[in-house]
Amino acid sequence: MPHRIQLRPGRRHPLVAAVGLACMSHVSAQEAAPAAAEQPERVEITGRHYDNAIGSSDAASQGTIRAELLKSRPALRPGEVLEFVPGVIVTQHSGDGKANQYFLRGFNLDHGTDFATFVNGLPVNMPTHGHGQGYSDLNFLIPELVERIDYRKGPYFASTGDFSAAGSADILYRTTLDEPFAALTLGQRQHQRLVGGGSSGLGQGLKLLGAVELLHNDGPWVVSEHLRKANAVLTLSAGSRAQGWSTSLMAYDAKWDSTDQIPQRAIDAGLDRYGSLDPTDGGDTRRSSLSGEWHRHDGSGSTKVAAYAIDYELKLFSNFTYALERPATGDQFSQQDERTIYGLSASHAVDHTLGGLAARSEFGVQLRHDRIRVGLFDTEARTVIATTRDDKVRQTLLGLYGQTSVELAPWLRAIVGLRADRAQFKVDSLSEAANSGSASDHLLSPKLSLIAGPWSRTEFFFNAGRGFHSNDARGTTATLDPKTGDPVDKVPGLVAARGMELGARTEWIPGLQSSLALWKLDFDSELVYVGDAGATEPNRPSERRGVEWNNRYVPVPWLLVDADLAWTHARFSDADAAGQRIPNAVDKVASLAVTARELGPWSASIQWRYLGSGALVEDNSVRSSSSLTTNLRVSRQLTKKTELTLDVFNLFDREVNDIEYYYESQLPGEAAPVADKHLHPAEPRTLRVTLRVGF
Template sequence: MPVHAAELSTVEVRARVENMEGMASAGSEGAVSGARLSNVPILRPGEVLEMVPGLIVTQHAGDGKANQYFLRGFNLDHGTDFATWVAGVPANMPTHAHGQGYTDLNFLIPELVDRIHYRKGPYFAEEGDFSSAGAAHIDYVRRLSGHLAQITLGQHGYGRTLLAGSPDLARGTLLYALEAFHNDGPWTVPEHYRRLNGVLRYSEGTRFDGWSVTAMRYRGHWVSTDQVPLRAIESGRLGRYDSLDPTAGGQTWRDSLSANWATRGAATQTQASVWWLRSGLDLWSNFQYALNDTTHGDQFKQAERRQAAGLGVSHALETGWAGFAQTHSVGVQLRQDRLAPVGLYRTQNRSQLSTTREDRVLQRSIGLWAQNEWRWTPWLRSIAGLRADAYRFDVQASDPANAGVATDQIVTPRFSLVFGPWQKTEFYLNYGHGFHSNDARGATITRDPVSGEAVDKVKPLVRTRGAELGLRSEILPGWQSTVALWQLSAASELLFVGDAGTTEASPPSLRRGVEWSNLYTFNDWLALDADLAWSRARFRDENTAGPFIPGAVTTTANLGVSVDNLGPWFGSFRLRYFGPRPLLEDNSVRSASSALSNFRVGYKVDRRTQVALDVYNLFDRKLNDIEYWYCSRVPGEAASASGCADGTADGYEGRHIHPAEPRSLRLTLRYQY
């Protein structure tokens, strides 16, 4: 795309504005540089996504499991409706054993992140499945400044080592990184989370005119302290960090290989990528303890073995017609996932008792998109796009009644108008349709795998519609500010429940909100950022228990102060506010809010060596990472006389929590050579 000096950058950094790599087409589109990310204390790898304005990342179980995400009035569960890519490979897993769109980022190495390019809303023709709420493309660096040796030690058995470097090789650069990690956490039953990560990348040129081949490998094992009933803590039966099932936890692995190629001509840009992925998961959970089986308990195992592959090709051509500058772009995206098997099993102490369901799934998709950007005047441009997607699900089920083939197609238009800049200010008007795929098993199921009752199939692809009014401005030199007023509707909130092996139906929904994001670099050593978001999420069907969407957060805030280049000293302070959420459809029960503070202070001993101290939960507040309301029964607990509202006998309805970790310290020694 043509670059005009007066237009605004979409790239955020701590000390300066970089040259554009393209022009924003929405107020909620932007990028976070690796330089800015490197100064942020991160408790878990997935928290790099909290640099996306309005996005909250938390955890309700062991740290080896995928995080739970919240954005724009969505409880995204483990990744549904937010598409994430790392080094050209998708992180979202469709038809996953635990949850649709499962996004496990524990393989991510934050020190290697070059930038995070994020978009929110269904306005971008390139973005397909899972991207209705937003998308993030995380890219690794091609070159480090020398070699890096880093070791971090902390409380609760925390230890992490990282070796990385990027020596020259032939005409390009070889990037390597190896991470070893262990953590027990504050839990009464030690988490004993062991993680091993490796990255190897060879590259020549740049991401816009060059190529790279990247291999990644990840292995993780852990014991999980899942959420526990608040009534057991309040009665003194459990401590705040106790577990009701010391054998819950999991093991997972992920291998990927990807190649990216790009070439830039005088008026063209062509890009191509191909990727292959092999992953597996064994996850043992117990959320209801002894509600359904007082003898063996309610532990279950979710497992899958997956191989997936895909490719994407795009071409952009800049032309002029009748004095108007235009950019025409087209692309194709292919993906195939083979799961053999994906299953749900009843277990006790990780020993299998029975099979609830076990399936083999072949899922294929193709997406075609085209987009035209037209510059009508120096202050007006339009972007019109059209996307067409087709899916095919082939399910071989342990119960023949749940086997079958399902297909679906969807066409989604996207449109944007950009006005400006005037006085370093641009205005954006966006409208678009998007979609997310449902679990393939939900598209062929006819019989509940537990009760045997007849159930309805779900539509494979669910349409969403969004609109947004945005503003981006450089109010003062160094102060970048964006505002977005948005709305998003979904045709249904259908969800395949991996814990039960069936589909949970919910009605259509409507979400509205406003986001205000700011980054102010006062000088070369001090920067402030503030991201504030408010949303309203409601069901649109009156025939429900209430209009409120459980887990939909209303208010979030992420505030930070960063200091660097102040002599040998550097550091940062971050405050994250996670507002209350309705836990029931009638809003009669709500979660508590939380305000969590993290702090970093560091000292550069010399140009090669630095030491940093990170303090998490700085004020040692007793907060909850997550809260739920559901029915359960603790082992040895007397049967309830009234049962639960859903008709489950003997159980107790109530609040279930996973506490945030208490204050903890980590000390990092970093040496570059």
């Protein structure tokens, strides 16, 4: 997370102001920082939900979301906590044990290629993954443990590296809980969830937190999903926010049957929208980790050191083309991934002067090493019948960064940063020796930010920088297509992106906090590994630009209104007869939420979420349908420690789709492939009731 400093004499950074922290009852008085001398006046409820006040960030599109906001709205799936990041939409095109689809700034991010996500300091994105580069599975997240989400958009921040060109989010867990709790959720279609946790002191300053989650869900599908999930977290910590340490052990396991996307022509012919063309699709996954961090913050600077080890496995069975390639057995395939990941990071920031000007400099190092066994196999009813490719991969990414923030004038601050990344790949192909080999790549990424103001409780931002995502290691050494045997060109290990943003944030109107960002992001080439085909496909250079307008309004202390609107213009930047549109780049995204809290024993929230239409092919001749869904949460405090909550998803039972694609497939009995829309429907109206008890 970048240090957001306020270097004006007599002022402290509002992020550490006691106004924002005092609203969180689990933070002790000795951990809270002193109140700012000139803290901007804010309505209390805003501080409980956001830390996005004037002077708190380095970009208009950067901010922090507090746990109080996460409690106020329902989430159908764990990954939907990212929808609290303005402009992000989270959907699903398969079983709920698989990573979500993410949309942001004109990207169909697939499963996370250009949005870097971290949970409790652990990276979620998986490079050289069996299903897709940057695969980001958040299903192991326990929302009740989240303390805050720090988000950033664009490649302007020196501390963020791989997969963060469009943005990144740090989801930070608590180390203590207000009180032990247990919550039971029951819902339609055999949804059952039990979660509980607690924390206590062990003496000598030690604190122990534990939490367990069990979940089962069938969903609305004709072939029941039969999702079974077990999840656990154990954290030992000591010290305070000023100086301390923590170590966490996490374990997650899930199994499910999935209903993948189906063609529109099959629905027109009578197939149920929630039906399946291959009832044996599904998967299982597990993830366990051990991590630790140590930190120290004082009046002159801060230091942080962290390390982690992750053990991960996925077996995924999918069929998107049905009988196109193998009419006799069907086109089901399995993507399998087993890996161990080791990582280390360290950073040090210090306050100093530069040419007589107040300044703060930060330097950091980040190291990640993946040891991977990854494969793609032809299967029939989850039985392997042929091997497309099978590889052992060793991949190491080293990042070094430095940045300096200087107060050039009482109204102007500049941040200059530089990041250097080097990637090394070693591929041992067990199925085709010609695709074995070693490769390396490196990239320098300069960063620049200017922050001006505030004037009339308004500040302005200019941000520019270079970012990147890594490519699948197998593409950096491949010489033959694994399916056809045709020669292929090797691809670079790192793909650069260049971004720029002009922004403003204002609190000029009492109770209203607004931000506006005009942004642009260019990729030299969106080279991606297509896990479904086992090959790397070079995509064309692209450019995206857009506008984001985000608003937080507290007209009265018990009412919070969130309104976010994002518009994007996404095009390929070269000349091609196929057309200039980027498939699955959504043009418009909007969200409106109204939250009423503490009206006696009652609280309520209603949210409208709009996902606009997007081109499905380059010439814009086929477009996806837009969708508008409404979610409702109503809670009642039964006793001081007991709360009952009703969540209603898709309140008006609208028939909308989570995802749409356009490609060729062939149904059993069809004489030739057919180009068609393929869709995965959103769930119909769904009710869930939760009883939460504190102890």
